[in-house]
Amino acid sequence: MGNAKEIIAKRAAKELHDGDVVNLGIGLPTMVTSYLDPSVTVIVQSENGYTGMGPKIEGKESWDIIDAGGWPASIKEGGAFFNSATSFGIIRGGHVDASILGGLEVDEEGSIANWIVPGKSIPGMGGAMDLVVGAKNVIVTMEHMSTNKKTGEKKPKILKKCTLPLTALKQVNMIITEMGVMRVTDKGLVLEEYNPEYTLDEIQAATEAKLIINNPKKMEI
């Protein structure tokens, strides 16, 4: 059984086209660029103010060029620096082709909650709400179910309706988990691809939303 995060990141990489401007949330989404086909080069925009974000260069760490998590990064040839109003103008103004981010909950209408767990932690929304509203293709990459660290209990994250405070209403286009690829349509949540290591019944059982299952393709894992 392949590592869940690798399966998800590999599949998400297939959604990016050569020349796409992309924004990658912290954590799993940043793994996506490692799985790009060599023919595909994307331009990564970082919300804190540049396009052309590149990896940290060992021995040449600059604290003047950081990623959205606050750590040293670099700028690639062809990149540009700008202020936060311009950065979010690029995001909100529809100039980002794909935004890949994590989720706590996504529902069958494409609403997403990914920024707060009331009573537990209040990190803040940062740029998440703008990203989900502005990007042309909003791709949520996450594990199919959440696991309670203390009890080990697993709960569905793909719901009929989000219960946690929303990041945005009806903006998600697709969800990629280790179990499959789902697309939000006006008819509901369609299971387009599935991981053959699970049966279709198992996938529906792990999902609270009603999945539209009509001859889904097998996911490459």
Add this chain to the structure above:
Amino acid sequence: MSSSKVISASDAAKLFKSGMTFLCGGFVGCGAAHEVIDELIKRDDLKDMTLVCNDGGFGHTEEYPDGYGSGKMIIKKQFKHIIASHIGINKEIKNQMDEGTLTVELVPQGSLAERLRAAGFGLGGVITPTGIGSTLVENGTILPTNEEHKKQKLNINGKEYLLELPIPGDIAACSAKRADKFGNVQFHGTTRNFGDLMLYAAPITIVEVEELVDCLDPDLVHVPGVVVKHIVVKQKKK
């Protein structure tokens, strides 16, 4: 020019008064006026300010035992209220909220940038779709008191928007790569973020720079000197 804009970090710190709204440049401290902040935390008399910053910097961490960026001032309990887009990486904020000594207004990062721009550019507010569907953002909920300041919703051509109001400050400080004697500013890298907007949005503005030059090429100026009141030249080598 009759007088220089250049002042020391400690003289810049003297411009701050308790109760002021401080527009603090920086994204996780990148672009914050670090030397001015180091002088501000020496002031035991400074308190009850409002911090406007993308985030609360770092609190006590292994790498930064006294915090980093705005986090240093938060540790010193110099604020009673914070307006920010993200507070998760500085645990001190949650501690003070739990103690009842700090309130927070969370603003989506893009809306924060625009509210500062509106303040600096004389606009009555900005209309943005960001936050529609979020009860906390639509209601302008203050944490942890849950006091609400409901925002006006507008329907324009069938799409819903929120009216977000300007966020002006009493004093603004950020850092940049260089300034000329006239106060024209050039940033480098990702230090630019919010400082580039905050320098218009307060009557007292301070830019802390690595280099002071005679005169910048006017085509390459990021912030015109007409809004920059004070220049602090960094003393510490990077």
